[in-house]
Amino acid sequence: MKSTESFRLSRSSIAIMVLAVMLTLVAGCGRTEDAGTDASPASGSGGIEVTKVAVVTPEKANDFGWNQMGVEGVKAAAEAVGAEVIVQDGAGYGDITPIMNQLATEEPQLIFAWASGYNAVGPSMAQQLGIAVTSADPGDESVNQPQLVQAIEEHAEKGAYLAGILAARMTQTGTVGIVASADDLNWAKMGGGYIAGARSINPDIKILYVQIGQAGYADAAGAKRVTTSAISGGADIIFGFGDGSSFGMMQAVETAKAPAGADKVYFIDVIGDKSSLDEKNIYLSSVVWDFSQLNTEIIESLEAGTFGQESAYLDLDNGLKLLQTDLIPDDIWAEIETAKQSIIDGSIEVPLTVSAKEVKDLIAAGE
Amino acid sequence: MDSIMSADFLAAVIAGAIMASMPLLFAALGETISEQAGVLNLGLEGMMLAGGYAGFVLAYWSGSSWVGLLAAILAGIAVSLLMVVFSVRMGRDQIVVGIAILFAMQGLTSLLHQVQFGESYPRLGEAAMLSIPGLRDIPVLGILFNQPAVVYIGVALIIIVGWIFLKTNFGLNIRAAGWKPVALDNAGVDVIKIRTIAVLVTGALAGLGGGYMAVVTAGIFVPFMTHGQGFIAIVIAMLARGRSTWVLIGSLLFGTALSIADGLQLVGIEVSTDIVNMLPFVFVLLALVLFGRQSYLPAALCIPFERGKR
Numbered sequence: 112m113k114s115t116e117s118f119r120l121s122r123s124s125i126a127i128m129v130l131a132v133m134l135t136l137v138a139g140c141g142r143t144e145d146a147g148t149d150a151s152p153a154s155g156s157g158g159i160e161v162t163k164v165a166v167v168t169p170e171k172a173n174d175f176g177w178n179q180m181g182v183e184g185v186k187a188a189a190e191a192v193g194a195e196v197i198v199q200d201g202a203g204y205g206d207i208t209p210i211m212n213q214l215a216t217e218e219p220q221l222i223f224a225w226a227s228g229y230n231a232v233g234p235s236m237a238q239q240l241g242i243a244v245t246s247a248d249p250g251d252e253s254v255n256q257p258q259l260v261q262a263i264e265e266h267a268e269k270g271a272y273l274a275g276i277l278a279a280r281m282t283q284t285g286t287v288g289i290v291a292s293a294d295d296l297n298w299a300k301m302g303g304g305y306i307a308g309a310r311s312i313n314p315d316i317k318i319l320y321v322q323i324g325q326a327g328y329a330d331a332a333g334a335k336r337v338t339t340s341a342i343s344g345g346a347d348i349i350f351g352f353g354d355g356s357s358f359g360m361m362q363a364v365e366t367a368k369a370p371a372g373a374d375k376v377y378f379i380d381v382i383g384d385k386s387s388l389d390e391k392n393i394y395l396s397s398v399v400w401d402f403s404q405l406n407t408e409i410i411e412s413l414e415a416g417t418f419g420q421e422s423a424y425l426d427l428d429n430g431l432k433l434l435q436t437d438l439i440p441d442d443i444w445a446e447i448e449t450a451k452q453s454i455i456d457g458s459i460e461v462p463l464t465v466s467a468k469e470v471k472d473l474i475a476a477g478e
Numbered sequence: 479m480d481s482i483m484s485a486d487f488l489a490a491v492i493a494g495a496i497m498a499s500m501p502l503l504f505a506a507l508g509e510t511i512s513e514q515a516g517v518l519n520l521g522l523e524g525m526m527l528a529g530g531y532a533g534f535v536l537a538y539w540s541g542s543s544w545v546g547l548l549a550a551i552l553a554g555i556a557v558s559l560l561m562v563v564f565s566v567r568m569g570r571d572q573i574v575v576g577i578a579i580l581f582a583m584q585g586l587t588s589l590l591h592q593v594q595f596g597e598s599y600p601r602l603g604e605a606a607m608l609s610i611p612g613l614r615d616i617p618v619l620g621i622l623f624n625q626p627a628v629v630y631i632g633v634a635l636i637i638i639v640g641w642i643f644l645k646t647n648f649g650l651n652i653r654a655a656g657w658k659p660v661a662l663d664n665a666g667v668d669v670i671k672i673r674t675i676a677v678l679v680t681g682a683l684a685g686l687g688g689g690y691m692a693v694v695t696a697g698i699f700v701p702f703m704t705h706g707q708g709f710i711a712i713v714i715a716m717l718a719r720g721r722s723t724w725v726l727i728g729s730l731l732f733g734t735a736l737s738i739a740d741g742l743q744l745v746g747i748e749v750s751t752d753i754v755n756m757l758p759f760v761f762v763l764l765a766l767v768l769f770g771r772q773s774y775l776p777a778a779l780c781i782p783f784e785r786g787k788r
Contacts, residue, residue, distance in 0.1 A: 321740055330705045337494075344490075345487075356700075358601065471748065
């Protein structure tokens, strides 16, 4: 009797769990698209012909952020070289080995593994499957393997420097804020660039820094709370680093009472372009990461046989840019453009900070 | 540091504390009722997510935060029916069912959000506020009297639940269902019915907590936005041991610590919010070690009730 009851209990328990897991998986199912044309580029010496590429992202590609920019960048690159695209978005942050194996059956020549969390599995699967993969933000040149693994990095700090100039020119209170969702390498890079850019305009500018948590990427409520605190501390320009949490930051900026001395609070975003969602004219700009050109160059390098020889960087001359909006006066934009050229030609050097602590130290050093 | 220590800043720290406390207060109050009735509701965060999603959708469509919060309550009740059917009525494992509810709601709300709002990410305006004339103008502390109206409802619920537990037969029956269900059954009270009501009320309060988070705090719903709050609420309920005032104190302490940590960061003093997030779990571990499980949690917690079985 007892054993029968145990069996019944576990069977129904399993059924419940299976139902729950199925619902979870349904939320993350991907899709396949054919964005290609009939033409295929000829392969170069030592290279391979690329007719099909795949991209795997941890979250859905409609987040106006990292995932969307990644998928759009791969689609644009595939179209540029006449290749087909397989999009597998919403793959989660766990082990993507089954997904990689499934993708391999579609026989792509290159898989864009679009998350730093995939950097252990991706190269390992590349070895097993013999398919070239990219590695997102490994922070290490040694990850590169010729014609097998290509590291992608971003000089995000350079775009943030331009955002700092914009903030310093637009602030009315003389205080600007940084709200970070997590202790993240790219957030740290941009924090340092932003501080340097702002201080290049006003060395005495006050910079407030607040972080939601170690991994508050989706914590919209926490973002609202800390952003509101930063605004009440006098910041009238908020530079926000987040994914889902960015919307909490925007909501805080939209609903907050402007600090003394300011008419309004503005928001500067990162990675994606949410200007189409801005109904209250608070979206001042964004440090946009457009991977179209870089991904095209990466596909072409695979065809040319130079893939994986050194890390590929998103930079101001190949897709990293500050978004121009109607809220930015022409004279300030002209100044930003000048600074951009100076960074590209090397006459302005942007400092590199690689942790939240370094960002805070940089703030403290200027006070 | 002094330059940002204005009255507005200090008021914002207080407002931040309330903002961070309220979802926990509602959810932990609900979990207290459930735990005292003998049902460990690990699906609390799933109910919060359901409430957050439904609350946001209805608040967005109707333009009323009250409609949104009502929808959040109903969504929480609807999800808690799963707990009622599988765990209370069918006697299935409460932990398994609770975790299944959490996963299911994470997936479902994420999916629905993507379908409906994945391209637009609409945001709500400010929720309905209740300002108390005169008191709201007090420097710094005036913010306590200029809050979303649902905050005052939360405080009232603490008093009401405390009164029910201490002064009514129904409150006594709830606690008996968790501590001595067989004795309650022998006294002629339907234990299953008491546990059913307790779980449904828990769903309503957890839904309200999620609704508060989406409608009042963030003004938006994003997938997975509860960010572990349901589990923190469970721990607060365990620490409260059935006393609603302790739920209030625990929630406020947590929210205040979080908001102070934010404030200290802004003035350049590093206090990790992750340490604050960790504290309730440390406290409950300490409490369990110090008091022992049997005397600390209801004796029949997690144990299905079946008439005639001891």
